[in-house]
Amino acid sequence: MDGFDAPYVPGWDCHGLPIELVVEKAHGKDIPAARFRELCREYAASQVERQKADFIRLGVLGDWDNPYLTMDYRFEADIIRELGKIQANGHLYLGAKPVHWCVDCGSALAEAEVEYEDKTSPAIDVAFPVADCSDLAQRLGLEAGGDCPAYAVIWTTTPWTLPANRAVAVHPDFVYDLVRTPKGLLILARDLAEAAIKRYGFETVETVAQIKGADLEGLTLQHPFYDFQVPIILADFVSLEAGVGLVHIAPGHGHDDYIAGLKYGLEVANPVGDDGKFYADTPIVGSQSIWAGNKTVLQTLTDNGHLLAEEKIQHSYPHCWRHKTPIIFRATRQWFIGMDKEGLRAKAMQAVADTEFFPAWGRARLEAMMKNRPDWCVSRQRNWGVPITFFMHKQTGELHPRSQELLEEVAKRVEQQGIEAWFSLDAKELLGESGELSAEHYEKAKDTLDVWFDSGVTHACLLKEREGLKHPADLYLEGSDQHRGWFQSSLLTGCATDGHAPYEALLTHGFVVDGKGMKMSKSKGNVIAPQKVSDTLGAEILRLWVASTDYSGELTISDEILKRVVEAYRRIRNTLRFLLANTADFQMAEHEVAMDRLLDIDRYALALTRQMQEEVLADYRVYSFHTAVQRLHHFCSEDLGAFYLDILKDRLYTSGANSRARRAAQTALWHILQTLTRLMAPILSFTAEEIWALTCKSDSVFLSVWHELPRQADADGLLGRWARLRELRGLATKRIEEFRAAGQVGSSLQADIVFLADGTDFDLLASLGDDLRFVTITSAARVERAPGDTRVEVAPLSHEKCERCWHVRPDVNVDPAHPGLCGRCVSNLFGEGESRAYA
């Protein structure tokens, strides 16, 4: 409608965990993977149809017959191709990362499959001997260095992770005490030292020195039971809520630990296998389950004297939601897109700078996330997802040297048969059976892609592939949660393949909350389902509610709010109905009155309409729909209903059907109708389309452009003069109301009013001549010159009321041939008709 072709292709992300979970629930877990994927595909397809119907019902315009589904074979193949491009550009690497791991499932768990429940664990205090006491003494500013042994003490609830210990973390800002005890010197956070000492059962202790955490960085410690040393590192997440203010770091067994480890280049040690048992070659605990390992570690520490305390503790701990058993954090081999490997982060930051944001704060949010985010782990150990189609060396894990060619080979097959082509592929088919580069040495990667990758590459798989679409997209529109999701995944893939964002602008909206601003939840019972609103009040009301709500924050909805929306809808709809009714006998081609022969008030109404249209269009162009709705509504009720249309009724109903006065009014109404119908179409689409069908020949209002209102050179003058006239009119209505309250007049047509004015007000009122009474909707009105503030006097009229025009005039019944009519009506009906210039 703004003169652009703006195609919208609806689409669905079809892969992913939520679908797997539903299918698992319905069919159980013990079905062959291939069959499982078939069921997922079926389920996804059924959901697409349901959601599609809802969107169509809402009046969303899109290419519903040709949506994109990320599970289309071609799409799946293109996802793989995008992965290939990113690999070719050097952003992809194989690394290790701790994931939630269920020993009973023998697989990684997604966040959604993790439940937190209370668990009893051993809580132990472990002493890590300081390797170089003279270094410590130097840091503390103490004389000499022989004061050994000294220990850094850590507290942990997972003793079995100690074999993977690679560091001890302290908080840079905390103060640590060096305390002399019968066991030797202990390093403990000052605020926790007393409690710790008590726990260890020491009576007399002496604080030898104090040191800031930051000054401990790099101090070397001896592992408490292995023959290697670990450093003290700094980490902000260290707290004083429990323990001793020093944290044991096992990068392979904890998220925080992993992040801290990345910073310090620590090894991501993972001595634990898929089955939850230590690898056989792990010293001391080899081949034991981690739970047995707990005991062995404890025993070892007791024996070598490094165990300071042992307690039982109950705490919240992650459990597998299926097995209800405690899960572990375990480092596994994963695929990553590196943020800094090939400058991706820098490109992404630039892309954020180049993007337009609605509202503007989206930029800060995305920027902050991009700046801090770790590398993107794109692999998942799942069934229903696009496979990572690489061949890796069985021993080294190196990618096959022909990876790019092979990937395209695979993509071609996926294009024909879907992802199943990969899963059922025998590596020998592509690699051959023998030789250095054959299936003898290389195996298929088993992972699937993070679904965020699927959605992240839609710009490539859809926009670049389908005819008539533009890349980059004009706009990506999503809820504010997608700063973390789609906005980001799309940005990263776009930057990794094209070097820029796949969108030019981002629009984000808040979430729907109840009337009190509270999140909706089934348990609270405050959920208002959009389907229900649509079914009871209609899709149009739902559309208007969305449009009239400021989406930059939360969108509140309640019964009262919807009631107000219905009111607003009625107002707009009734206004349009009036316009339709009063232009029913009007044909523009036949009856149009030239602009310069319209009455003054008509020309004002058109100037006002034009102004309103410009404002609404300006709103639309920055996606400010709620202000547009307010303007439209205000225009209908204030400018039209309470003013122009109210005044116009007399002319429309009483002047000659084909008189210039009436046709002039209709000309203006026709323009207003045209303007409003199109202007409201993006929001009140059904209503606009309905009106369009009544007034125009063409198929759809959406195939039209904004109505072009006639330009008026003196528009500003008109707007200025009539703005003041409306204020003066307000004085009259207010004064008349006093007489009405006193019972002296009912209808304003029973009143005779006099404006007492001077200066410009006098001139303005006088300029309307006899038409002044039509503006005030009184049967008589005049201006008298008087100094001071402009004011109004009212006198009730006692003449007869004309039964046709309802004006109370002295000349009612003047024509004996037409009893009950005033002179004006007789003239309008049988004579030349009255002439009006202003109103």
Next chain:
RNA sequence: GGGGCCGUAGCUCAGUGGCAGAGCAGCAGCCUUAUAAGCUGCCGGUCGAGGGUUCGAUUCCCUCCGGCCCUACCA
């Protein structure tokens, strides 16, 4: 706990370093030619709270309270 945002009348929203606005709702009337309509008037606010900057703060700054999204939910 961290990051981002929001808080103006009963409801939806404007607004500005200088008297706080509209529509709807409510109340009181009018009209019966938009009639499950229309018109008029009235009522309605500590601009979330408390500090600070300023001659002056609803507006700029800080703190707090309440709410929303993301993230971390720990050793």
